[in-house]
Amino acid sequence: MVALRSVCVFCGSSSGDDERFTTAAVELGTTLAERGIELVYGGAEVGLMGAVADAALAAGGRVMGVIPRGLFSREIAHRGITELHEVATMHERKALMYDRSDAFVALPGGFGTLDELFEAVTWSQLGIHGKPAALLDVGGFWRPLLDQLDTMVAAGLLKPANRALLHAGDSVEEVLDHLAGAEVRPVEKWIAPDER
Numbered sequence: 001m002v003a004l005r006s007v008c009v010f011c012g013s014s015s016g017d018d019e020r021f022t023t024a025a026v027e028l029g030t031t032l033a034e035r036g037i038e039l040v041y042g043g044a045e046v047g048l049m050g051a052v053a054d055a056a057l058a059a060g061g062r063v064m065g066v067i068p069r070g071l072f073s074r075e076i077a078h079r080g081i082t083e084l085h086e087v088a089t090m091h092e093r094k095a096l097m098y099d100r101s102d103a104f105v106a107l108p109g110g111f112g113t114l115d116e117l118f119e120a121v122t123w124s125q126l127g128i129h130g131k132p133a134a135l136l137d138v139g140g141f142w143r144p145l146l147d148q149l150d151t152m153v154a155a156g157l158l159k160p161a162n163r164a165l166l167h168a169g170d171s172v173e174e175v176l177d178h179l180a181g182a183e184v185r186p187v188e189k190w191i192a193p194d195e196r
Contacts, residue, residue: 002183004102004180005037005038006037006039006064007038007101007104008040008101009028009032009039009041009105009107010041010105010112011047012048012049012107012109013046013047013049014046014047014048016048018108018139018141020138021048021108021141024138024172025051026052026055027172028052028107028136029051029053029055029057029058029061030055030058031173032056033058033060034061036061038062038063039061040066040097040100041064042093042116043066043077043078043093044065044077045076049078053065057080057081062083063078063082064082064085065081065083067085067087068090094120098131103131103134104120105134105135105136105175106135107138117133121133124165125162133165134168134178134179135166135167135169136175137169167182
């Protein structure tokens, strides 16, 4: 089982066109705070990122953000959070967020959300860390991606044990309960000798 002291949330710096995305971000931020779990995120005050941070703060939670210098200078950094780190690069941002988190949740988002999510899951696959990850599947947003992952398994390009590293759930409570109960065991040999 994972001791959830902090959860990193990946999500859009835009709110998107579906109000359910913002509703889910607010519910996630609120629930994290109510459970005494620190929110770790990308440090912006805009979009779904701002919504999840504001909700956690409003519910009395701790919020740690990490934002690259270029974005900080554009004045989108959330200056009202508990702890804000300015870093030089996106690589530093991700490394610090991963280090400070016990688990990962992805809300709807774009390329940045996918980049952060898949790097975190890849690190788990490679045994760099053993932290669980989950998608909060708001209104079926992640269904096409989940189907693609299953296609990769069927094509022999993704091992079922590695596919299982990314859970998906429809509700905040279900996703957080799954993460708290997860036992991530990275696959020792992710490439078999005959696949080299």
